[in-house]
Amino acid sequence: MKKHTGLLYTMPQILWLLVFFAAPLCIIIAYSFLRKGLYGGVEPQLSLDAYTAMANPNILLVTWRTLKISIIATALTLLIALPCGYSIARSKNQAIRLFLVIVPFWTNFLVRIYAWIAILGNEGFLNDILKALHLTSTGVQFLYNQTAVILVLVYMYLPYAILPLFSTIDKFDFTLLDAARDLGATKFQSYVRVLLPNIKSGLVTAGLFTFVPIFGAYAVPLLVGGKDSYMLGNIIADQLTKTRNWPLASSISMTVTVLTTGLVFLIALRKPREQKQVFDADPLLLQPVQAGKR
């Protein structure tokens, strides 16, 4: 009896995942093994073309670039999110600070990208200020390069890192830091050797929540990137909508999915206890990734 109730409760979630996640994924897998149609679509003919085409040096270069951008952006995000999460956890008015972290979500994702363009553009606010201060006469080219892509990605995914970090740090017993200090640790040592090991699960979650969506980024490199910022997400979109090679788009999507899922599993399997802790701690935190539009 009890078992059935549980199944009933989770049914909507399972159905949702089956219809909107598992089924499309199966279609993508199937398409990746078919021959491409001349005008888009696929021919009902098995083929490994889409996978051999991936060995192309151009695509390998883009994969490497995507990996590089994702790692740098994730590292920077964690570096900024850690002190933020810590200060919110120790603050007296947590509610207001958390609220401020969430406020940007009220504005559409694309509008926020265009806001960055307005700030960083050659004729943007930042250059206006620099010109007024006579630091430059022609303006600095901030936009349309990899640095701009990384900056905007870090901005976009910062809340996804701050929230899980905050929720783990909030449960941390801060008297442990005092104890460490009493036992002779410096302030820095107490953070590194006492705080960090205790919030590892939060760090892992925050890292995943940022790395996974950044690895599939599409709009940010498209809008603030330049000639050197073409990422895997852009290749997939172009193969689908411009070069009419649906199987190749599918095989690259598969590779991205397998790589990121593999990463999640690897971490989940290695740290079963801590993973569980985080997900138990606040199931709501799982939502941003699903809701996050790339």
Next chain:
Amino acid sequence: MDKLRKVILDVSGFLLVSLVLLLSGCGGGQSKTLYIFNWTYYTPDSVIQKFEKEYGVKVVYDTFASNEEMFAKLKAGGANYDITFPSGDYVSIMIKENMLEKIDKSKLKNFANIDPKVLEQCDFDPGNQYSIPYYLGAAGVAVNKTKVASYEKSWSIFARKDLANRMIMLDDMREVMGDALKYLGYSVNTVDQKQIDEARDLINKVWKPNLLKFDAEAFAKSFAAGEVWVAQGYAESIFAEVDKANWNTVDFFIPKEGGPSYLDSMVILKGSKNKDLALKFIDFIQRPDIYAEFCDYFGFPSTVNVPARALKKGESWYRPEDLLNCELKKDVGADLEKYNAAWQTIRVGK
């Protein structure tokens, strides 16, 4: 427990039935509705409203951003559009794929208004059995005259190092490759590997180092904001973004070497429930006063409709004669792979 399950089944059954009713309700109705699937900003609202008023019908106007998108959506099925506006190469593809309805030209009294020179170019549909020309145009180059004092009206403008990082080209394979091919004196539809390679190298080595980026989404915004001074793209997009007060600072030209041009046509889709109404709409568009209104709205020259040329009140960003050296993009079939490979090195490389 069983009771609960029954309740859930009942509720979901009810929801399903109401959903079906809701969906079927959308299609029916007594007053006629014409479903149009068109490019973003390609038919002015005022024209649509006039049609609705004159014929006492309702028009549903959905948009797409590229031929590929339109084709993929229609191919996937489920959409019941009456009219769409493919470019020439896609008209031939859609005829081959048996997606179009034949058009009875005897019912189109305004067909005679179409420039015979344009009809000559319709070799994607000889005799216009399936398609009626809508607009013939080409992408060109917009220059911010306040920033660039002198320039030659040629694709060679993209080789100018003094304008490095202040120039932008479309993220569009056939367009940019076509520009380079034309500049080198080849056809925009060539399938000769050597010529394609030559065009690729010209773009990679001479043009690309001076470009800020390839962009088909926000190029007009970047141009309007002063971010870039030279932009290859569509006139209607550029002037939609640039403030009217600054229009005199913008020069738009079609380079003297010519480039790829496009001829978009109106077609009636197989399975259309309103064939007569669709024919009336096509005829309505080619009525001189309506065609002039459409051209004036976008600053287009009246390339297709002859009598509309005299009725146009506004200025055009380019003249029909400017398109003389341009060449219509055609479907290159399986040879598209050659373009894909070349374009990939352009988009991916440093």
